[in-house]
Amino acid sequence: MIRLAGGDRSALGEIYTATHAKLFGICLRILNDRKEAEDALQDVYLTLWRRADRYDPSSGSPISWLAIFARNRAVDRLRTGKVRKGAVPVEEASDVADVQPRADALLEDAEQSARIHHCLGALEEPTQSSIRSAFLEGQTYAELSESTDTPLGTMKSRIRRGLAKLKACLETDPS
Structure with a gap:
């Protein structure tokens, strides 16, 4: 995350490789549509590229931060009404487990x-x-x-x- 915040493009590739499956699963569970989940995931990584400097290591692990970020991005897509038919209601997004340890x-x-x-x-x-x-x-x-x-x-x-x-x-x- 530090390298990415410094503009290192290869760091984004490493982060993507390590996290895309989990983050895609979160988006897919909320949006219930593969294309919508892919779009949400793309938004996550684009925003991460622009705002990696906002990550605070004391707030949790990078994967936890990204999982919350992906969840919020998917919920935002539901709220804006840009999601195609078949997505779950926004209320069901609250059932997605919080990945932060207790x-x-x-x-x-x-x-x-x-x-x-x-x-x-x-x-x-x-x-x-x-x-x-x-x-x-x-x-x-x-x-x-x-x-x-x-x-x-x-x-x-x-x-x-x-x-x-x-x-x-x-x-x-x-x-």
């Missing part, structure tokens, strides 16, 4: 994340960095073994033992 779910996720980072921080450094590299950066055991000059069997054992300690830490009562 506040209690966000708190729970934050607490769980803090707990994982706490437990991960309690591990010995080689184990901690190996687990972070494998599970957060996506490196394979073989890549880790090679980059740290550690035998593959040792790397697998280190991570397996570390995950067991991590699991035990997460299962203990945090209070």
Whole structure:
């Protein structure tokens, strides 16, 4: 979104590839017409191109922001009466699920994340960095073994033992 706000055309292509299926589904559900949904989706991306700088990362994820944007664009098309026969009444648009996570779910996720980072921080450094590299950066055991000059069997054992300690830490009562 930052790149798009700066005028990077390739960023719009990447955003489109990552989001068009979901956003089209939202538009189609509300408008109940493929052509109308396509038109609404085109409006979403045209407006996004012009107004990407209005996205505020603190207000939610980009996909949530775009989903709300797509929903509103489809509802606007219903309200203006530009929609062909077969579209659902505008009142039914309120039944489209809000994609924003609930506040209690966000708190729970934050607490769980803090707990994982706490437990991960309690591990010995080689184990901690190996687990972070494998599970957060996506490196394979073989890549880790090679980059740290550690035998593959040792790397697998280190991570397996570390995950067991991590699991035990997460299962203990945090209070």
